Amino acid sequence: MPSETFFVRLFNPKNGATISSPTYLTVHIEGQSVPGLIGFDSSDLIIAENESDFSIDVYRTAGKDGEVSVDYSIIPATINEDLENISGTLTWADGDTDKKTIIIPLINDDDFESDEAFKISLSAISNAKLASNYTINIVIKDDENNKPPTITIAEILK
Ligand SMILES: [Ca+2]
Ligand SMILES: [Ca+2]
Ligand SMILES: [Ca+2]
Numbered sequence: 001m002p003s004e005t006f007f008v009r010l011f012n013p014k015n016g017a018t019i020s021s022p023t024y025l026t027v028h029i030e031g032q033s034v035p036g037l038i039g040f041d042s043s044d045l046i047i048a049e050n051e052s053d054f055s056i057d058v059y060r061t062a063g064k065d066g067e068v069s070v071d072y073s074i075i076p077a078t079i080n081e082d083l084e085n086i087s088g089t090l091t092w093a094d095g096d097t098d099k100k101t102i103i104i105p106l107i108n109d110d111d112f113e114s115d116e117a118f119k120i121s122l123s124a125i126s127n128a129k130l131a132s133n134y135t136i137n138i139v140i141k142d143d144e145n146n147k148p149p150t151i152t153i154a155e156i157l158k
Contacts, residue, residue: 031131036063038070038122039131050108050143055122057099068092068128072102075119082107082116082140116140
């Protein structure tokens with residue numbers, strides 16, 4: 001519930017009472033502030049190594065009161081052969097419920113390798129609470145490994 005402000009005008013004093021000015025009384029009712037929850041809309045994501053930049057959205061749900069900020073980071077931070085390590089802060093203004101987007105640049109190498117797993121985690125939230133999906137598990141599927149095998153003429157003639 002938002003805060004409300006209204007005015008009460010004092011008039012018609014009885015029994016000889018007098019009204020000192022101002023005759024308007026401002027009444028402010030402090031509503032309950034609902035800042036909402038911050039999180040991802042899923043807990044797992046699979047992406048291909050050759051997708052280059054991929055984006056992940058972070059949502060503010062169940063409230064919009066006040067400014068809210070949250071930090072994001074990649075776990076483990078040592079996964080820098082497969083993506084560029086990024087971290088930062090997302091901020092929502094008072095009343096803002098737009099999704100915020102994290103862009104993560106993937107590094108597309110030519111190596112045959114197994115799938116790589118990492119997480120993006122939200123932390124250090126201020127003025128709100130984390131939703132249940134505050135961590136998203138991401139698997140990078142190697143595109144070299146998932147290509148159909150190429151066979152050379154020399155192999156066929158063997
Ligand atoms: Ca790789
Ligand atoms: Ca590749
Ligand atoms: Ca690769």
